[in-house]
Each structure stands twice: as C-alpha cells, then as structure tokens.
Amino acid sequence: MSRYSAFALLRNWLGGNTDWDPVWRSPEPASSYDVIIIGAGGHGLATAYHLAKHYRPGRIAVIDKGWLGGGNTGRNTTIVRSDYFYKESADFYDHSLRLYASLSQELNFNIMYSARGILNLAHSRHEVDFQRRIVNAMQLNGIHAELLGREEVLKFCPVLNGDPNARFPIYGAMRQKRGGTVRHDAVAWGYARAADALGVDILQNTEVTGFRRDISGGVQGVETSKGFIGATKVGIATAGHSSVVAQMAGFRLPVASYGLQAFVSEPVKPVLHTVIGSAVIGSYCSQSDKGGIVCGGGIDPYPSFAQRGSAATMEKVLAGIVQLVPTFSSLRLLRQWAGIVDYTADSSPIIDRSPVPGIYLNVGWGGGGFKAIPAGGEAFAHLIAKDEPHPLTTAFGLQRFRDGALIDEAAAAGIEH
Amino acid sequence: MMRIACPNCGLRDEREFAYGGEAHIDRPELDCDDQAWEEYLFLRANPKGEHAERWVHVHGCGVWFNLIRHTETHEVVAVYVMGVARP
Numbered sequence: 001m002s003r004y005s006a007f008a009l010l011r012n013w014l015g016g017n018t019d020w021d022p023v024w025r026s027p028e029p030a031s032s033y034d035v036i037i038i039g040a041g042g043h044g045l046a047t048a049y050h051l052a053k054h055y056r057p058g059r060i061a062v063i064d065k066g067w068l069g070g071g072n073t074g075r076n077t078t079i080v081r082s083d084y085f086y087k088e089s090a091d092f093y094d095h096s097l098r099l100y101a102s103l104s105q106e107l108n109f110n111i112m113y114s115a116r117g118i119l120n121l122a123h124s125r126h127e128v129d130f131q132r133r134i135v136n137a138m139q140l141n142g143i144h145a146e147l148l149g150r151e152e153v154l155k156f157c158p159v160l161n162g163d164p165n166a167r168f169p170i171y172g173a174m175r176q177k178r179g180g181t182v183r184h185d186a187v188a189w190g191y192a193r194a195a196d197a198l199g200v201d202i203l204q205n206t207e208v209t210g211f212r213r214d215i216s217g218g219v220q221g222v223e224t225s226k227g228f229i230g231a232t233k234v235g236i237a238t239a240g241h242s243s244v245v246a247q248m249a250g251f252r253l254p255v256a257s258y259g260l261q262a263f264v265s266e267p268v269k270p271v272l273h274t275v276i277g278s279a280v281i282g283s284y285c286s287q288s289d290k291g292g293i294v295c296g297g298g299i300d301p302y303p304s305f306a307q308r309g310s311a312a313t314m315e316k317v318l319a320g321i322v323q324l325v326p327t328f329s330s331l332r333l334l335r336q337w338a339g340i341v342d343y344t345a346d347s348s349p350i351i352d353r354s355p356v357p358g359i360y361l362n363v364g365w366g367g368g369g370f371k372a373i374p375a376g377g378e379a380f381a382h383l384i385a386k387d388e389p390h391p392l393t394t395a396f397g398l399q400r401f402r403d404g405a406l407i408d409e410a411a412a413a414g415i416e417h
Numbered sequence: 418m419m420r421i422a423c424p425n426c427g428l429r430d431e432r433e434f435a436y437g438g439e440a441h442i443d444r445p446e447l448d449c450d451d452q453a454w455e456e457y458l459f460l461r462a463n464p465k466g467e468h469a470e471r472w473v474h475v476h477g478c479g480v481w482f483n484l485i486r487h488t489e490t491h492e493v494v495a496v497y498v499m500g501v502a503r504p
Contacts, residue, residue, distance in 0.1 A: 243463040254459035257488075302436035305465040305489045311418045312432040345459055402455040 001197035004108050023189060024196035029203050032230030034058030035384060036222060037237055038208050038245060040068035042184075042370060043362050044237035045191035045202075046377020047384070049107075052198035055385035057233070060200045063224065065207035069188025072239050072339035072369060075307075077262045077296040079275055079286065080371040081118050081179035082143055085134060085412035088395040089348065090141035092375055095392060099374030100182055109190030111182050112289070118179035118275040119148075119157060121324070123168040127280065131174040134413060138176075148173045159271055159325050168281055168323050179275065181286055187373055211249045211359070219249075219358035235360045235384050240305065240340025242363035251355045253363065254401045255342040259300040260367045261309035262338075263318065265331040267291030276324060283320030285328075293328060295321050299341065299367060309338035341367050346406035351379050352389065352397040360384050361398070419491050424498055425478040437471035440483045441503060465489055469503050 002008060002021050012019055035051060037044045040062045048062045064070070082094040104111050122128045131147060138145040153173045154162045160170060192202055203226070210223040211234070221230035238245050240257045267290050277284025283297040297317030300310040314336065322329045343366040344350065350364040362380040365372060379390035389397060395407055419431040439461050445453045462468065468488050473481045485495040485503070495504050 241465070243461075244465050247464075252460045252462070254455075254461070256461050256463050257465075302431075302470070302486075303463065303468060303488050304491065306491060310431065312430070342463075401459045402451050 001193065023193045024202055026204070027201045029061070029063075029206065029224070029226050029229050030059065030201065032059075032221065033061045033201070034231065035060045035233045035235065036229060036231040037062045037235040038064075038222070039071070039237035039239065040064035040188075040192070040202055040204065041071045041237065041239060042069070042073040042187050042191065042373035043239075043365075043376045043380065044235070045069075045188060045195055046373050047235060047237060047362065047380040048200045049191050049195040049198065050378050050381035051385060052195055052200050055381060057385055060195075061203055061229070061231075062195070062200060063203040063206045063208065063222070063229070065205070065225075067204050068192050068202055069185055072341065073188045073373070074185055075262065075337050075339035076184055076370045077284070077286070077294050078181045078184045078288075078370070079118070079179070079284075080113070080182050081176055082371075083118070083120070083134065083138060083145060083174070083176045083179065083413065084141075084409055085137045086407050086409065087141050088407050089409055089413075090138065090143055092379075092392045092396075093372060094141075094143050096372050096375035097178060099378070100371075101178075103187070103190070103374060107190035107194045109186060109193060111186040111190055113182050114180045115178050116180040116274050116286070117175055117177045118277065119153065119173045119175050121153070121160075121173045121276065121278045122171045123278065123280050124171060128172050131172070135174050143176070144178065145174060145176050148175055157272070157274060157276060159327065160276065161324060161326050166323070168278065181275065181288075182370075184370060187370075191373075191377070208245065208248070211356075213356070217357060219356060233358050233360070233384055235362060235380060236354070237362040237380065239363070239365065239369060240342050242342045242361070246354070249354065249356050249359055253342075253350070253361075254398075255344055255350075255364050256303050257305060257340050257342050258302070259304040259306060259309045259338040260341045261297070261300065261313060261317065261336060263295040263314070263333050263336045264288065265293040265295070265328070266334050268293070268331065271327075272325070278320065278324060281320035281323055283317045283324065285321055285324070292334060293321075293331060299343070300338070305340055307338050307340060309336065341365065341369070345401070346408040347410035348407040349376070349396050350398055351376065351383060351393040352399075353383070353387070354398070419493075421472065421484065421493055422496050423474045423477055423480070424482050424496060425480055426474060429474070429477060433474060433476040434472050435475045437473055437481065440469040440471045467494060471499075
C-alpha cells in the first residue's frame with residue numbers, strides 16, 4: 001500500500017495521475033481461512049483490520065453478498081456522538097468517539113471527522129428537566145456535555161425556529177461539542193484499504209447461503225455463491241440481516257429488523273454549522289460539506305427488509321424538519337434511502353459468542369451502529385481472537401436477555417438509539 | 418404507501434393502522450424456566466419473507482386483527498381475525 005500524503009499527490013499529479021495503486025485487491029476466495037467475517041460494512045472491515053493488526057490469527061477474509069460499504073455504512077446520516085445514560089454504554093461509545101477522532105491518522109485515510117457539536121432541543125420545561133438528568137449522568141460518566149438556555153440556542157444556531165408561539169417552542173438544548181459527523185463511505189474505504197494492506201481478503205459479491213458444521217456442532221465453514229469456504233471461526237456482522245444469517249446457522253436472535261430512512265436535499269450555501277435534533281419531533285439534520293441538508297428520524301413502524309422506506313414515515317420526519325427550521329420548507333430532496341437495522345429490546349448491541357461454537361455475533365446495533373464502528377471492530381476482534389468478551393462489552397452479551405440485565409438506553413437516554 | 422384491508426372497514430392507508438408485534442406468541446405459565454420466559458419476551462422469527470403479525474386499526478374501528486405480510490415486498494398475503502390459527 002502506498003502512503004497517501006501531500007508528496008504522493010504532487011508526484012501523481014506530475015505523472016498525470018496514472019500511477020495510483022488500486023485501493024484494495026479483488027482476490028478469488030481461498031479454499032479456507034482461519035477467520036471469516038460475514039458482512040463487509042464498517043463493523044466487519046474494522047474487525048478484520050484489528051484482527052490482522054493486533055491478533056494475527058492467520059488468514060482472514062471478509063465476505064459480502066454485495067459491495068463493501070454498500071449496506072448501512074453507506075446509508076446513514078454520518079453522525080457520531082456518545083450522549084448515553086448508562087456507564088456501560090458511555091464507556092463503550094465514548095471510546096468509539098475517541099477512536100474516530102484519530103482514525104484519519106490511524107488509517108492514513110481522511111475520514112473527515114468534524115466535531116461540529118450536536119444540539120438536542122428541548123420544547124418544554126419537562127424536557128429541560130429530562131435533559132438536565134442526562135447531562136448530569138454524562139458528566140458523572142466523564143463525558144463533557146452542557147445545557148444551553150433558549151437565548152443561547154438561538155444565538156448559536158439562528159436558523160432555528162425561534163417563534164415563542166411555535167408548535168414546538170425552544171426552551172433550551174443539551175449539547176455534546178465533541179459529537180459531529182464523519183464521512184461514512186470513507187470509514188468503509190479506509191478500513192478496507194488498511195485491512196487489505198495487512199493481507200485480509202475482501203470477497204465482494206460472495207453471498208453466504210449456509211453453514212457447514214462438524215459432528216460436535218462446531219462450525220467448519222460457510223457455503224457461498226462461490227462455493228464452500230472453510231473456517232473454524234466465523235463472525236457475523238450483517239446488521240439488519242443478522243437473524244437471516246443466524247437462521248442459516250440454526251438459532252434465533254432477540255432482534256427485529258426495521259427500515260430506517262434518511263434524506264438529503266439539494267445543496268445550498270452554508271446555513272447550518274452543527275447537528276440539530278429533537279426527540280419530541282423525532283427528526284434531526286445537519287449540512288454536509290457539499291451543502292445538502294442530511295435528514296433523519298425514527299424507524300418505520302413495522303418490520304421490513306425492503307431498503308426503500310415508508311412514505312408515511314418520510315412525511316412525518318420531514319414535517320418535523322420543517323418545524324425545526326421553517327426555511328428548509330423551500331428545499332427539494334435529492335435522494336432518499338433506507339437501511340435495514342436490527343433492533344434489540346433494549347436498543348443496545350450484542351457482541352458475544354453465539355449458541356454455535358465458533359460463530360460470533362456483532363449485531364443488534366439498531367440505528368446506532370455507525371458511531372460504534374471503531375470500538376465495535378476492536379471489541380469484536382478481541383472476542384474472536386481470545387474467545388472472551390472485550391472488557392468494554394461484557395455487559396452486551398446474549399445472556400442479558402435471559403437474566404433480564406438489560407441496558408435500556410431507549411428508555412434511559414430517550415433516544416431510539 | 419402500504420394499504421391494509423381492515424376486516425371491518427376495508428382497504429385503508431397504512432397510516433390509519435399501528436403494528437402490534439409478531440402474532441401467535443403464547444405466554445408461558447408463570448412458573449416456567451428462564452429460557453421459556455426469554456423466548457416469550459425476546460426471541461422472534463424476524464423472517465425475510467412471510468411474517469404473521471398483529472395490527473390494530475387505531476384511527477378507524479379500533480379492532481385488532483392478524484395478517485400475513487411479506488417483509489421484503491410488503492405484500493399483504495392474508496388478513497384474518499384474532500383467535501384463528503395462521504392460515
């Protein structure tokens with residue numbers, strides 16, 4: 001892998017830009033690997049990168065039925081934050097945010113981390129009280145957050161609807177300054193390039209169709225659209241399709257899959273320099289570097305594997321955006337898309353061994369997987385290499401559903417994820 | 418927009434309805450073991466394909482009913498009343 005630098009830019013410019021290396025190889029599958037990761041999204045690629053860099057378990061492959069970064073990693077609203085309530089979540093997600101902050105240097109690939117801050121608006125006295133509770137919890141967990149009054153909010157972000165008689169008047173906001181955005185495609189591409197350089201085979205357009213197991217029940221490998229590929233350790237990082245892959249291996253998961261939509265408008269001049277959102281309205285948005293207003297909201301209200309989204313939810317989310325910023329009502333949408341996300345009952349992930357020996361799980365992220373990619377990859381690599389949970393994810397096991405030890409962030413932090 | 422045929426009111430837009438989870442899940446006896454309780458509370462079929470589920474016509478007649486819907490195409494294959502076995 002040739003290193004990206006100002007010097008490399010200059011040298012390739014002088015050479016007419018004909019000398020760039022391919023960013024990753026497109027190898028044919030080997031007959032077997034030591035570790036196979038199913039799903040070449042952010043979590044799968046980050047896991048392969050950490051495995052190859054820190055644990056060296058032998059040959060590693062990441063396989064995907066489509067192209068790398070073509071699922072939810074390329075379909076989200078690019079927001080990263082760590083405004084969680086429980087210590088287990090706070091420690092994990094804040095570690096992830098810290099890894100994001102230095103990821104461009106780590107991967108030698110510009111992921112465009114922009115700590116533009118996240119502003120969650122409060123529209124009533126009671127919401128102000130609720131935000132005070134969350135901010136206190138965050139401070140106790142060692143994560144900086146602050147409360148802003150109405151005047152401070154409107155001064156900081158004048159594009160917001162400041163009408164005191166608005167349907168959702170602004171009473172204040174909580175802000176995490178270190179939150180912000182990351183270029184989502186660059187995360188997939190950066191991890192793919194770095195993993196490939198460490199010898200990981202990324203097998204695109206290779207769909208898993210089943211598992212082969214030995215007499216004792218342990219995994220021997222996966223059947224794919226390109227034939228059988230052997231492996232004694234297989235990691236599942238397939239987001240919304242986790243239950244489909246689990247069914248092939250013969251077990252069920254405590255997840256339900258839903259469509260989660262996002263929208264981007266035509267590009268306009270800089271008007272919004274932070275991320276704004278409202279839990280009551282159920283919508284949030286930011287402005288991309290290209291100028292588009294990137295909007296998101298709640299999940300579609302029924303299970304789905306269709307990557308297109310419900311028109312009723314689209315209308316609800318966008319009506320909310322127009323409540324927050326009335327001038328956005330004149331914008332036209334350029335694109336709309338939906339990713340399939342697998343939700344657990346407590347909106348916390350599952351990073352654990354599966355009921356089948358040799359199969360490992362990195363699933364159940366719901367709509368919150370993108371922000372967790374660097375730490376998720378690190379923890380999943382640890383789990384696969386050592387066959388025991390990473391210290392930051394011991395609370396996120398499958399057993400919690402049997403024990404009732406849920407980490408219920410949906411209730412505690414007041415966010416779906 | 419998905420359209421659903423309410424057993425009482427006929428074909429209406431999805432926004433008149435609310436989804437109520439997977440159908441045909443029976444609560445086990447209260448002295449069951451933790452595994453049975455976990456399965457009842459948390460483990461779901463979540464298929465990519467036909468799914469039996471409960472819906473309520475919340476902005477209509479208010480009746481609960483079951484339907485079978487394909488989770489990839491959103492095609493409603495069958496609608497049937499509560500208490501009846503899956504067709």
